[in-house]
């Protein structure tokens with residue numbers, strides 16, 4: 001990975017994701033003549049919580065895991081952001097993801113601030129009981145800081161609706177035993193989850209891809225698409241694009257990738273993964289590495305795995321015409337500049353994967369009202385919000401002649417700036 005330029009004086013927070021976010025923040029602040037005092041405040045997280053999580057393992061030994069919750073900015077509303085379980089989670093990564101959530105919620109026009117959480121653990125190496133024990137203790141440790149009006153976690157890599165159910169139950173037990181469904185989103189529907197949340201991010205990726213195709217004067221039907229990552233985001237993005245007539249010629253996960261130039265029957269690949277837990281070995285496909293997959297000739301590439309996938313080492317080799325960032329931070333700033341110069345259109349993460357938090361927002365609203373909408377209504381409202389954010393970013397992209405990432409960030413920073421100036425600085 002290339003050397004990053006960090007603008008943060010606090011070295012313990014430095015990481016590639018946060019470095020990229022700060023760099024783009026500073027550039028876009030210049031674009032909109034942002035108040036320097038506001039910019040200074042936006043460069044720092046409001047609060048970083050680190051907790052030790054002792055867990056009784058199945059063999060009765062106790063292991064102590066480290067967890068984080070970073071509350072970056074709450075100017076626009078309660079903190080909001082997912083929780084990641086992954087062996088590489090550390091504070092700088094969580095800070096970077098929390099900053100991204102702040103700008104994402106702002107550009108999407110949601111009444112929410114930005115946060116992110118994570119636990120350094122490989123979820124594939126612990127049992128279900130151990131995962132439940134870990135989740136409940138983590139929820140308990142951060143319970144003073146979260147709540148339906150304070151900070152509302154959601155799933156991310158390595159966590160799912162069941163994890164959210166355990167978090168909601170733990171919080172509710174500790175707050176007097178009354179159900180508090182609004183404390184987390186991404187819950188199962190039986191306990192206050194919303195229709196349409198599970199596929200929301202993937203559907204949003206495809207709504208944004210459709211806009212990008214339209215702007216690039218291309219058609220999704222019959223086009224070729226490559227998807228990296230076949231989890232929640234990647235598998236649904238592949239499915240919705242497949243349903244729109246696109247040929248998904250390659251998909252991958254951490255085990256590696258598979259290729260078929262004729263296009264995959266995505267519902268069948270999803271069924272295969274349910275039983276085999278990986279895409280590798282799928283019949284009628286040739287194996288391909290994740291590195292090779294990113295460099296395949298195709299109309300659109302959806303990176304839907306993890307951050308830092310496209311960097312200066314491979315940006316020149318990317319052959320897609322459009323990149324839609326399903327993952328958070330898959331393309332570095334330096335790579336964005338190279339790709340932009342090469343005429344490759346990037347729909348940035350803060351808009352492209354906004355479907356998850358948009359429908360999480362709907363879930364939170366429905367929990368507060370105790371009144372639930374049907375899936376068509378959810379999908380329609382999702383499309384309206386995500387398309388509007390794309391159009392706002394596109395207008396700045398055209399007017400200022402900058403890439404879509406800088407444009408989206410400029411929209412986000414401008415909204416935050418207005419709100420921060422209106423609220424002022426406490427105490428003065």
Ligand code: NAD
Pocket residue numbers: 155156157158159201228229230231232233234252253254255290304305306307326327328329353354356357
């Ligand atoms: P997930 O855990 O469901 O899936 C992740 C997928 O990526 C899996 O298929 C995994 O095998 C694969 N993967 C992991 N490491 C990889 C590697 N090194 N190379 C290739 N593939 C790899 O996670 P998810 O919820 O789909 O999230 C994926 C990305 O999307 C993350 O960056 C996350 O922050 C972002 N995101 C998720 C949501 C959401 O609603 N789930 C919303 C917004 C953004």
